[in-house]
Every structure is written in structure tokens, then in C-alpha cells.
Amino acid sequence: xxxxxxxxxxxxxxxxxxxxxxxxxxxxIVGGVDIDPAKIGQDLGVLTGMKSLRGRRVWGSLEELVxxxxxxxxxxxxxxxxxxxxxxxxxxxxxxxxxVSSSEELLFPRLREPKLAAKLDQLCRKTGARVIGTGVxxxxxxxxxxxxxxxxxxxxxxxxxxxVVNASTRRAPLQKKxxxxxxxxxxxxxxxxxxxxxxxxxxxxxxxxxxxxxxxENLVETGDAVVADHHxxxxxxxxxxxxxxxxxxxxxxxxNGRICLTLDLKMYLDAKNPHDAVQIEGEPPLNVVxxxxxxxxxxxxxxxxxxxxxxxxxxxxxxxxxxxxVPRLA
Amino acid sequence: xxxxxxxxxxxxxxxxxxxxxxxxxxxxIVGGVDIDPAKIGQDLGVLTGMKSLRGRRVWGSLEELVxxxxxxxxxxxxxxxxxxxxxxxxxxxxxxxxxVSSSEELLFPRLREPKLAAKLDQLCRKTGARVIGTGVxxxxxxxxxxxxxxxxxxxxxxxxxxxVVNASTRRAPLQKKxxxxxxxxxxxxxxxxxxxxxxxxxxxxxxxxxxxxxxxENLVETGDAVVADHHxxxxxxxxxxxxxxxxxxxxxxxxNGRICLTLDLKMYLDAKNPHDAVQIEGEPPLNVVxxxxxxxxxxxxxxxxxxxxxxxxxxxxxxxxxxxxVPRLA
Numbered sequence: 001x002x003x004x005x006x007x008x009x010x011x012x013x014x015x016x017x018x019x020x021x022x023x024x025x026x027x028x029i030v031g032g033v034d035i036d037p038a039k040i041g042q043d044l045g046v047l048t049g050m051k052s053l054r055g056r057r058v059w060g061s062l063e064e065l066v067x068x069x070x071x072x073x074x075x076x077x078x079x080x081x082x083x084x085x086x087x088x089x090x091x092x093x094x095x096x097x098x099x100v101s102s103s104e105e106l107l108f109p110r111l112r113e114p115k116l117a118a119k120l121d122q123l124c125r126k127t128g129a130r131v132i133g134t135g136v137x138x139x140x141x142x143x144x145x146x147x148x149x150x151x152x153x154x155x156x157x158x159x160x161x162x163x164v165v166n167a168s169t170r171r172a173p174l175q176k177k178x179x180x181x182x183x184x185x186x187x188x189x190x191x192x193x194x195x196x197x198x199x200x201x202x203x204x205x206x207x208x209x210x211x212x213x214x215x216x217e218n219l220v221e222t223g224d225a226v227v228a229d230h231h232x233x234x235x236x237x238x239x240x241x242x243x244x245x246x247x248x249x250x251x252x253x254x255x256n257g258r259i260c261l262t263l264d265l266k267m268y269l270d271a272k273n274p275h276d277a278v279q280i281e282g283e284p285p286l287n288v289v290x291x292x293x294x295x296x297x298x299x300x301x302x303x304x305x306x307x308x309x310x311x312x313x314x315x316x317x318x319x320x321x322x323x324x325x326v327p328r329l330a
Numbered sequence: 331x332x333x334x335x336x337x338x339x340x341x342x343x344x345x346x347x348x349x350x351x352x353x354x355x356x357x358x359i360v361g362g363v364d365i366d367p368a369k370i371g372q373d374l375g376v377l378t379g380m381k382s383l384r385g386r387r388v389w390g391s392l393e394e395l396v397x398x399x400x401x402x403x404x405x406x407x408x409x410x411x412x413x414x415x416x417x418x419x420x421x422x423x424x425x426x427x428x429x430v431s432s433s434e435e436l437l438f439p440r441l442r443e444p445k446l447a448a449k450l451d452q453l454c455r456k457t458g459a460r461v462i463g464t465g466v467x468x469x470x471x472x473x474x475x476x477x478x479x480x481x482x483x484x485x486x487x488x489x490x491x492x493x494v495v496n497a498s499t500r501r502a503p504l505q506k507k508x509x510x511x512x513x514x515x516x517x518x519x520x521x522x523x524x525x526x527x528x529x530x531x532x533x534x535x536x537x538x539x540x541x542x543x544x545x546x547e548n549l550v551e552t553g554d555a556v557v558a559d560h561h562x563x564x565x566x567x568x569x570x571x572x573x574x575x576x577x578x579x580x581x582x583x584x585x586n587g588r589i590c591l592t593l594d595l596k597m598y599l600d601a602k603n604p605h606d607a608v609q610i611e612g613e614p615p616l617n618v619v620x621x622x623x624x625x626x627x628x629x630x631x632x633x634x635x636x637x638x639x640x641x642x643x644x645x646x647x648x649x650x651x652x653x654x655x656v657p658r659l660a
Contacts, residue, residue: 020484140482144656148478151636151657152470152629154350211658283632284625288618295614299482302613306481322656326474327481328541 002028003308006071008088009078010034010047010058012171013102016301017075019048024330026309030069032058062091073308076101080199082109086116089131093120096127100307102300104200106133107143109318111206121318130311132319136299137163138200141276141290142263143207144321149278149286150212156282159208162264163293166271167246171297172236178267179244180237184225187244191223201251201263208261209253211322216253216261223249226268234269245269306330332358333638336401338418339408340364340377340388342501343432346631347405349378354660356639360399362388392421403638406431410529412439412463416446419461423450426457430637432630434530436463437473438537439648451648460641462649466629467493468530471606471620472593473537474651479608479616480542486612489538492594493623496601497576501627502566508597509574510567514555517574521553531581531593538591539583541652546583546591553579556598564599575599636660 005027007018014032021027029052032044037060039047045054059065074092079085082105089099109117124131133139142161150156167175179187179196190196201221209216228245232238239245246268253261274293280286310324321327335357337348344362351357359382362374367390369377375384389395404422409415412435419429439447454461463469472491480486497505509517509526520526531551539546558575562568569575576598583591604623610616640654651657 136482144481145478147658148475148656150659151474152466152624152632153636153659154628154632156659211656284628285622286624287621289621291617291619292615294482294616298484298614302482302484306483322658324656325654326478326541326652326656328477328652329480329483329486 002026003312004028004030004069004072005308006030006065006074007032008074008076010036010039011077012173013297013300014075014077015048016297017077017304018044019050020301020305021075022048022050022053024305026330029053029056030071031056031065033060033062033065034058035060066095070095071097072312073098073100075304076103077304080104082106082113082116086113086120090120090123093123093127093129093131096129098130098311099132100304100311101131101133102135102304103133104135104138105203106131107135107138107200108203108206108210108320109133111203117318124317128316130314130316130319132307132311132321132324134303134307134321136294136296136303137265138204138207139303139321140299141294142201142204144327146278146280147208147211147322148326149280149288152284153280153286154283156212156280158260158281160262160264160279162277163266164271164274165267165293165296166274167267168234168269174296175234175236175269178246179225180239180246180269182225182244184227184244187225187247197223197247198249198265198267201249201265204263205251205253205261207320207322210320214255214260217255217257219251219253221249221251223247226266228269232269239269246271332356333642334358334360334399334402335638336360336395336404337362338404338406340366340369341407342503343627343630344405344407345378346627347407347634348374349380350631350635351405352378352380352383354635356660359383359386360401361386361395363390363392363395364388365390396425400425401427402642403428403430405634406433407634410434412436412443412446416443416450420450420453423453423457423459423461426459428460428641429462430634430641431461431463432465432634433463434465434468435533436461437465437468437530438533438540438650439463441533441536447648454647458646460644460646460649462637462641462651462654464633464637464651466624466626466633467595468534468537469633469651470629471624472531472534474657476608476610477538477541477652478656479610479618482614483610483616484613486542486610488590488611490592490594490609492607493596494601494604495597495623495626496604497597498564498599504597504626505564505566505599508576509555510569510576510599512555512574514557514574517555517577527553527577528579528595528597531579531595534593535581535583535591537650537652540650544585544590547585547587549581549583551579551581553577556596558599562599569599576601633657
């Protein structure tokens with residue numbers, strides 16, 4: 001029995017997710033949904049360049065998709081905020097359809113929207129749906145991986161995660177998202193308004209704390225511009241010396257008055273030595289480096305697709321990545 | 331409700347496991363079991379130096395322990411082979427008592443003893459017991475961690491794991507176990523007879539393959555002596571130049587005629603640059619290094635204790651570490 005899959009959101013990440021899923025022997029693609037009038041009605045075979053998807057369509061609504069064929073799982077790659085995702089996912093859960101979402105806030109939805117999270121969880125338990133948020137960050141490097149490493153810890157005193165991404169190697173929307181070309185003051189203003197910056201650091205911190213049974217006393221997030229010290233030209237844009245070429249974002253939290261968890265993210269153009277590092281102060285000490293880092297877009301798509309088979313084996317509900325068995329290639 | 335715990339096997343690892351567990355707020359120690367007449371009847375408070383364990387005893391058999399207080403979980407740290415572990419664990423499972431074992435072969439018991447594994451699984455499902463094998467190697471560095479990393483892989487072409495342990499920093503039994511002081515020819519003879527070497531590499535390979543849905547066509551394990559190039563004196567023993575000072579063991583397997591999985595383990599005295607490295611060839615490529623490596627004894631004890639709460643939440647049966655939710659500090 002194949003897993004029947006639909007794709008909700010056909011932007012760059014959605015298309016890549018669909019293509020990866022379509023190549024899996026356990027998957028059968030039933031169709032896609034997007035609100036973009038330019039995409040509605042299009043053939044997925046044409047959109048993806050995959051012959052095997054010919055005849056599958058992009059629908060303008062979940063209702064139309066379901067009328068044509070009910071999926072077991074929807075890959076949802078449309079929004080960052082849980083509040084926005086809820087409106088799109090609730091009708092799926094109501095039909096008992098499970099969802100793997102790239103919504104950053106869905107990694108730990110009860111942090112910002114405890115009532116909506118409880119409501120969605122209750123609905124899922126009633127209909128048999130499972131809903132989960134995943135990705136690479138949040139979803140792996142700054143949460144699932146450090147949590148997994150503490151499985152061999154006698155004692156954990158602090159966890160520090162660093163991620164340095166060379167945004168020059170990433171897609172155009174990400175190069176924009178990190179503020180490229182803005183004046184640093186403008187970036188800071190937008191960050192304060194919540195209109196710039198990377199989503200998910202607080203969710204990662206909260207997931208780690210949840211799994212270790214820690215109560216976070218303070219949860220502080222800061223963001224600043226990385227300022228270009230030379231003229232930068234990428235495949236997609238140009239940044240002058242003195243303009244913003246990326247972001248430096250940091251979340252930290254204390255337990256018992258001591259800093260115990262720090263997540264430090266730098267994503268900027270022409271970043272040297274991109275890498276991920278997880279340091280666990282404790283017994284034994286653990287000092288893990290992923291040289292080159294985990295490539296964001298590829299890994300996010302993989303995390304979404306790889307999660308589906310394990311999700312369908314799990315009990316119904318609004319789930320966390322750490323509720324499922326150890327992640328793996330599917 | 332605390333988890334009631336008993337310790338089976340009171341050697342160095344067993345004692346450390348007991349001590350770590352005794353400090354957990356969720357644990358209540360009911361007693362220990364050992365077959366060593368010198369230990370039977372002793373007070374666990376005296377053996378461990380922990381006041382909180384005063385009045386808990388070492389019993390000579392499971393029957394006597396259970397008559398005094400039934401545990402929910404037994405930490406079993408007595409033997410490497412599943413066949414030997416089976417004889418000790420079967421009576422626990424028959425009573426519905428769950429078991430976390432350091433038996434290396436229990437990481438993937440169906441590899442060497444499929445019939446015994448099926449029998450134990452069936453028994454567990456009948457009585458409600460859960461039995462699992464874990465540790466650091468096997469149990470984490472060469473299996474659970476690489477599997478977890480593939481959770482963000484689109485494609486995996488090969489997995490290579492290297493572990494270099496400086497045995498000079500380890501306990502006496504391990505320094506002996508790696509062949510220290512033997513003539514290299516004698517080490518090789520014993521390795522061929524299965525009387526020297528590290529247990530568990532084939533189990534790690536098999537667990538990785540199982541989780542990735544790979545059929546291993548060849549599974550080859552080789553072992554050789556590391557020969558001392560200088561006179562070595564540790565806290566526990568001396569090795570002359572030209573004698574064995576450790577082992578170099580390697581397991582590899584092919585899928586579709588191509589080498590896809592290699593596990594390479596060096597444990598020797600005075601090893602330089604101890605570390606663990608996991609390289610995943612695929613999309614994205616992943617190049618992970620744990621500087622200094624994961625300290626073996628500490629991590630094994632932690633893996634055992636941390637597994638207990640998750641194990642008791644799992645369905646009954648003979649389980650794999652990868653069946654449980656993501657590992658974490660408990």
C-alpha cells in the first residue's frame with residue numbers, strides 16, 4: 001500500500017518536496033494545492049518536469065483536491081506562523097488527513113499559540129490525523145540533533161549551538177529574507193517589528209527544554225545585521241559595502257539563573273567557514289562539528305519527506321519531532 | 331509514580347549504572363542481582379557509597395530479588411552475547427519486567443539468533459515486557475547517530491563511520507580486552523577464534539541497514555592488532571614495543587555490489603586525536619566530527635539509564651533503539 005500524498009504550497013520548497021516524494025517507491029502523488037491563480041489548473045508533470053506526475057493537477061482549494069482523490073498525508077510548505085498554518089491545516093485534520101509542515105512555529109506550536117495547539121491536537125485525536133512541523137532549522141540542527149546527543153549524557157550543564165550559513169550558496173528568497181541590501185538601521189527596525197529575521201529559534205529552544213524537562217526562566221532573542229565589509233555580487237543580487245549582507249540572530253535561555261541554552265545563527269553572504277556546531281557541557285562533554293553545515297534547502301525538503309512514513313505509524317495528535325522514532329532516510 | 335529499578339550485574343559498568351539511576355528523581359532502586367558469591371548479600375549502600383541505597387541488597391537470583399520487591403525495569407550489564415543474555419533476561423520478561431541491556435548483540439538480536447529473538451519478542455508481547463539493547467558502541471556512535479543524520483538526507487550513497495579511542499584513558503578491563511601486551515600473532519589467533527575483539531560492529535551495520543531499508547549483500551568484519559611503536563605504561567599495565575597495544579577492527583557491507591557502509595574502530599593505548607567521525611555521502615553531504623570522541627564508559631552508562639523512561643512508554647516487545655522516540659537525557 002503506497003502512501004497517497006498531496007503538496008500544499010508550490011513555491012520553491014514545495015516543488016522540491018513534491019519532486020523528492022514523487023521519486024519514493026512508497027509514495028503516490030494525488031495532486032497539489034496553491035492559491036496562486038497562475039498555478040491553479042496547471043499540470044504537476046509540467047511544473048516539475050516529471051513525467052510520472054502528468055495528469056496530476058494544482059487545485060485552488062483543498063475541497064477540490066479531495067473531491068478528486070483523498071491523500072493520506074499533505075506536505076504543507078506555505079507559511080511560517082502557526083496561526084496562519086492553523087487556518088490551512090485545520091480543514092485537513094478535520095478530514096483525518098495527516099500533515100507534515102515546514103511552518104517554523106509548528107515545531108513547537110504551544111509556545112506561541114497554546115490554545116490553538118490544544119484545539120488542533122484535540123481535533124486530530126478525534127479524526128485520527130497526525131500533524132507535525134519539521135525542517136532543518138528549526139527541526140534538526142538546533143533541536144533534534146542536540147537532544148539526540150544528550151541521549152549519551154549523564155549530566156547536561158549547558159548546550160550551545162552555532163550555525164553559520166553562507167547565504168551566497170542559497171536561493172534568492174533566502175538572500176532577500178536575511179536583509180541583503182538594507183541599511184543596517186532599517187534591518188534592525190524591521191527585526192524589532194518582526195518583519196525581518198529567521199523564524200524558529202525560540203521554538204528550537206523550547207523543544208530542547210521540553211525534552212530535557214527544563215523550565216526556561218528567560219527566553220531572549222536578539223537580532224542584528226551583518227554589515228558587508230566589501231562589495232558583494234551573488235547570482236541574484238548586489239550588496240554595497242556598509243549595507244546589510246545578512247543576519248546574526250541569537251536566542252538564549254536560563255534555567256536556575258544560569259545560561260544553559262544558547263542558539264547562535266549567522267546567515268550572511270560570503271560567510272567564511274560555514275558549519276554547524278553543537279557543544280554539550282556535561283558528562284561526558286560533547287563537541288560536535290558538522291563541517292560545511294547541513295545544506296538548508298536540501299535538508300528541509302528531505303526532513304519533510306522522510307518524516308511522512310514514521311508520522312503515519314504514530315498515534316493521532318499534534319505531534320513533536322521528538323515524539324517520533326529516531327529520524328532516518330525514508 | 332517512580333520507576334522501580336533493579337541492577338543485574340554489579341561489575342564496574344553495573345555499579346556506575348546503578349549510581350547514575352539512583353540519583354534520578356524518577357527512579358527508585360529496589361535491589362541488585364549478581365552471581366558472584368563475594369557480592370551476594372552485600373548492601374548496595376556500601377557497594378556504591380550512596381547513603382540513599384542503604385538497606386537495598388545484592389541477591390543471588392532474580393527470584394529472591396522479586397520476592398522482596400518487583401522492579402519495573404532491570405538494567406542488565408552482565409554479558410555480550412545475546413544467547414547468554416537470553417537465559418538471564420527470559421525469566422525477567424516472563425514476569426513482565428522490562429529490561430535495558432548493555433549486551434552488544436542485543437542491539438540487533440535477530441542478526442545472530444533470529445529464533446531466540448522471535449521467542450523473546452513473543453514472550454514480551456504476552457507479558458507486557460519491553461526488552462532493548464543499548465550503549466555507546468554499539469548503540470549510538472556507529473548506528474543511532476548516523477541513522478538520525480540521514481533524517482535530513484535526500485539521498486544516501488554511502489555511510490562511513492570512524493571511531494578512534496585512546497584506551498589509555500579507559501578502565502582496566504577495556505585495556506585488557508583490546509589485547510594489550512599480547513604478541514600480535516597471538517591477538518590475531520584469538521580474534522579469529524572470537525576470543526578477542528570488540529563486539530557489536532556487525533550489529534551496528536545491521537541496524538543501519540534495517541532502518542534505511544537496505545539489504546546487505548556482504549557483511550565482512552576484520553580485526554588486527556595495533557602494535558606498540560614505543561614502550562607504554564598506563565595506570566594498570568605495561569606494553570613493550572612490538573607487543574599489541576590495541577585493536578583495529580573494521581566491518582563493511584555492500585548493497586548492489588558497491589561498498590555502502592564502513593565502520594572503522596581503533597581502540598589502542600596512547601592513541602592520538604581520539605574522535606568519532608560520521609561521513610554521509612549523499613545529498614546533502616554530511617561531514618560530522620565529534621572532537622575527542624564520545625567517552626565510552628560514561629556514555630554507555632548514560633545510554634542505559636536514559637533509555638528506561640522511553641522504554642516504559644513503548645509497546646511491549648523486543649525493541650530496537652530506533653523504535654523508540656529520539657534519545658535524550660532523562
